[in-house]
Amino acid sequence: MSLFDLTGKVAIVTGSSRGIGRAIAEQMAVQGAKVVISSRKADACQEVVDAINARHGAGTAIAVPANISSKDDLQRLVDETNRTFGRIDVLVCNAASNPYYGPMAGVTDEQFRKVLDNNVISNHWLIQMVAPQMIERRDGSIIIVSSIGGLRGSPTIGVYNISKAADFQLARNLAVEFGPHNVRVNCIAPGLIKTDFARALWEDPVRYRQSTENAPLRRIGEPVEIAGAAVFLASRASSFMTGQAIVVDGGVTI
Numbered sequence: 058m059s060l061f062d063l064t065g066k067v068a069i070v071t072g073s074s075r076g077i078g079r080a081i082a083e084q085m086a087v088q089g090a091k092v093v094i095s096s097r098k099a100d101a102c103q104e105v106v107d108a109i110n111a112r113h114g115a116g117t118a119i120a121v122p123a124n125i126s127s128k129d130d131l132q133r134l135v136d137e138t139n140r141t142f143g144r145i146d147v148l149v150c151n152a153a154s155n156p157y158y159g160p161m162a163g164v165t166d167e168q169f170r171k172v173l174d175n176n177v178i179s180n181h182w183l184i185q186m187v188a189p190q191m192i193e194r195r196d197g198s199i200i201i202v203s204s205i206g207g208l209r210g211s212p213t214i215g216v217y218n219i220s221k222a223a224d225f226q227l228a229r230n231l232a233v234e235f236g237p238h239n240v241r242v243n244c245i246a247p248g249l250i251k252t253d254f255a256r257a258l259w260e261d262p263v264r265y266r267q268s269t270e271n272a273p274l275r276r277i278g279e280p281v282e283i284a285g286a287a288v289f290l291a292s293r294a295s296s297f298m299t300g301q302a303i304v305v306d307g308g309v310t311i
Contacts, residue, residue: 059088060292060293060294061088061288061289061292061293061294062088062089062292062293063085063088063089063090063147063288063291063292064088064089064090065089066085066089066090066091066146066147066291067090067091067092067093067138067142067143067144067145067146067147068082068085068090068091068092068093068145068146068147068148068149068291069092069093069095069134069135069138069145069147069148069149069187070082070085070092070093070094070095070149070151071095071096071123071125071134071149071150071151071152071183072095072096072125072151072152072153073092073094073095073096073102073105073149073151074094074095074096074098074101074102074104074105075096075101075105075252075253076250076252076253076254076280077151077202077247077250077252077254077280077283077284078096078149078151078152078202079094079105079280080279080280080281080283080284081149081151081283081284081287081288082094082105082109082118082149083105083108083109083281083284084281084284084285084287084288085147085284085287085288085291086109086112086113086117086118087113088288088292090146090147090291091116091117091118091119091142092109092117092118093118093119093120093121093134093137093138093141093142094106094109094118094119094120094121095120095121095122095123095134095152096122096123096152097122097123097124098122099120099122102120102121102122103120105118105120106118106119106120119137119138119141119142121133121134121137121138125152125154125175125179125183126171126174126175126179128182131179131182131183131186132186134183135183135186135187139190144190144194145187145190145191145197146191146196146197146198146291147197147198147199147200147291148183148184148187148197148198148199148200149200149202149287149291150179150180150183150184150199150200150201150202151202152175152179153175153176153202153217153220153254154171154172154175154176155172155214155216155217155254156168156171156172157169157172157216157217158213158214158257159213160212160213160215161215161216164216168216169216172216172217172219172220173219173220173223176217176220176221176223176224177220177223177224177227180201180224180227181227184199184227184231184242187199188231188235188240191235191238191240192235192238192240195238195239195240196239196240197235197239197240197241198240198241198243198290198291198292198295199228199231199235199240199241199242199243200242200243200244200245200287200290200291201224201227201228201242201243201244201245202244202245202247202283202287203221203222203224203225203228203244203245203246203302204217204218204221204246204247205246205247205248205304205306205309205310206218206221207219207220207221207222207223207224207225207246208222208246208304208310209310213264214258221246224244225244225246225302228242228243228244228300228301228302229242229300232299232300233300235299236299236300241290241295241296241298241299242299242300243290243295243298243299243300243301243302243303244301244302244303245283245286245287245290245302245303245305246302246303246304246305246306247278247283247305247306248268248272248277248278248304248305248306248307248309248310249265249268249277249278249306249309250277250278250279250280250282250283251277251278251279251280252280259277265277268309269307271309272306272307272308272309273307273308273311274307274308275307276307277307278305278306278307282305283305286303286305289303290303
């Protein structure tokens with residue numbers, strides 16, 4: 058059996074109707090997993106489900122729309138997954154928001170709280186909903202999609218970066234708590250990836266040049282280039298890895 062085989066596993070991927078989340082869900086399905094597609098818009102989720110099922114067979118993917126800011130929505134996401142597939146083996150906390158772009162002096166309290174609520178507290182909620190069954194089975198992988206922004210300062214996305222730094226610590230702390238039960242928690246820290254979410258960065262010529270001119274690979278990444286790290290963290294290939302952050306940034310941070 059391949060170390061990367063996910064046959065028989067069930068994975069929830071939030072924010073998976075597009076971008077990095079979609080790429081992760083698609084590649085987990087390639088490796089044999091059942092996948093749950095979730096974002097706010099039902100029609101966008103269903104489009105991804107239809108594409109995955111057409112490629113891998115009916116019942117490979119289901120759609121459970123959810124707004125990460127709603128605790129009730131997240132509980133329904135977990136309940137519907139358990140009702141359909143009977144278990145959750147892999148959780149990918151990928152959905153996030155960034156309603157503010159600019160120096161921190163200009164952010165409103167409401168915007169700051171929204172970033173922290175959606176990018177940190179919602180992850181905490183969802184993980185606590187899923188972890189008990191993983192702990193009971195003594196098997197599970199939780200993956201938080203953070204960002205290299207959590208490793209650096211920024212004049213424009215500082216609030217977002219603070220939330221992503223918190224995600225690193227959330228993973229470390231939960232790795233300590235869940236480790237004795239053989240449940241692993243890790244982060245992926247992407248660099249600039251060509252997604253709609255990051256459009257304000259890669260469409261900005263100045264920011265794009267800053268992100269690529271000194272990068273060893275001299276380009277930004279594609280969503281599928283993050284998916285490989287997620288498959289690794291979900292699979293037996295990473296069975297001795299927990300509390301860590303895999304940086305996938307084309308070498309920018311070196």
